[in-house]
Amino acid sequence: MMSWAFNATAEQTRRSLRINDWPWLDKVQVFFIVIAVLMGLFSLFFLCIGFTATGGTREIMYKDSDARCGGKAACVIAMIFDVLLIIAWLFIISIVSWLCIFYYFFNRLCLDLPGYTDGDCIDLHVFWPLVSSFANSNLRMCGGDVQQFCALTSTAFSWYVIGWVGCVLIILGILLFFGIHASNYAHIGNANRYVELGNLRIVDHREPGDDRSGKGEKVGRGVRIPDKYEIQSATQWSDSRANYSMRTSTSRQAEHMSDSISQFDYRRDKRPKPVY
Numbered sequence: 001m002m003s004w005a006f007n008a009t010a011e012q013t014r015r016s017l018r019i020n021d022w023p024w025l026d027k028v029q030v031f032f033i034v035i036a037v038l039m040g041l042f043s044l045f046f047l048c049i050g051f052t053a054t055g056g057t058r059e060i061m062y063k064d065s066d067a068r069c070g071g072k073a074a075c076v077i078a079m080i081f082d083v084l085l086i087i088a089w090l091f092i093i094s095i096v097s098w099l100c101i102f103y104y105f106f107n108r109l110c111l112d113l114p115g116y117t118d119g120d121c122i123d124l125h126v127f128w129p130l131v132s133s134f135a136n137s138n139l140r141m142c143g144g145d146v147q148q149f150c151a152l153t154s155t156a157f158s159w160y161v162i163g164w165v166g167c168v169l170i171i172l173g174i175l176l177f178f179g180i181h182a183s184n185y186a187h188i189g190n191a192n193r194y195v196e197l198g199n200l201r202i203v204d205h206r207e208p209g210d211d212r213s214g215k216g217e218k219v220g221r222g223v224r225i226p227d228k229y230e231i232q233s234a235t236q237w238s239d240s241r242a243n244y245s246m247r248t249s250t251s252r253q254a255e256h257m258s259d260s261i262s263q264f265d266y267r268r269d270k271r272p273k274p275v276y
Contacts, residue, residue: 002032002096002159002163002166003029003032004159005099005156005159005160005163006028006032008152008155008156008159009099009152009156010022010025010028011152012148012149012152012153012156015145015148015149015152016124016137016139016141016145016149017131017134017135017136017137017139018135018136018137019134019135019136039170042081042085045078045081046078046081046082046177046180046181049074049075049078049181049184050177050180050181050184052071068188071184071188072185072188075181075182075184075185075188076185078177078181079178079181079182079185082174082175082177082178082181083178085174086171086174086175086178089167089170089171089174090171092167093164093167093168093171096160096163096164096167097164099156099160100157100160100161100164103153103156103157103160104157106149106153106157107150107153107154107157109122110122110146110149110150110153110154113146113150116143116144116146116147116150117142117143118142118143119142120142120143120146121140121141121142121146122140122141122142122146122149123139123140124139124140124141125138125139125140127139
């Protein structure tokens, strides 16, 4: 889209200034192609890092410490590229915004023309000091010249507006990638810490030589904790692991609730009493 808009602008400028040849025009076309290829490669790179550092894939690929270091380094590199690309696209969208403003005024000039006769002209001589060194025209267009100018203005303005919207979407996509890479960096570094914190809940911090069969056992720092709390903690940890490992369906939950309610005998004139 930006390439088509630039072609329309180049053709309009060439006809308005009556310039026969621009030798650098082909190089600009190659520049747009290179930008498109680079953005495609960056997108694939960001997607690969996002897939490898998300969900169960992260737990499989980043088990070892070396793998975690490599994953964190890849996320850091991706975030650096994200920031650089955001800066570059902010510069591009600023240029496109100015072009949209200029072509909006040119389009309004064309809409105010009653027709495209020799008496209907557009005078842009105010810009003559800027182009006097290479222009072969006085920047006054009438008749067929103004018709071509307005046709190319309408085409370029449409493509620049679409290109501006595309720039906004690209910037939002890069910001989304930046957030994903930042969260993946945190998850890769803290994945084992979550497991260690969970294991600490069931680790027995007893001093060597203490009796395990007593009612109140002595913990490493001299705090006595009854056995029932230790049993409850271990049971709660196992239940939480079971809840995270598999999900109970809605039908099973309803069946469980019906079983728990069915132990009460409901009567009209009395409160529900448990059936023993």
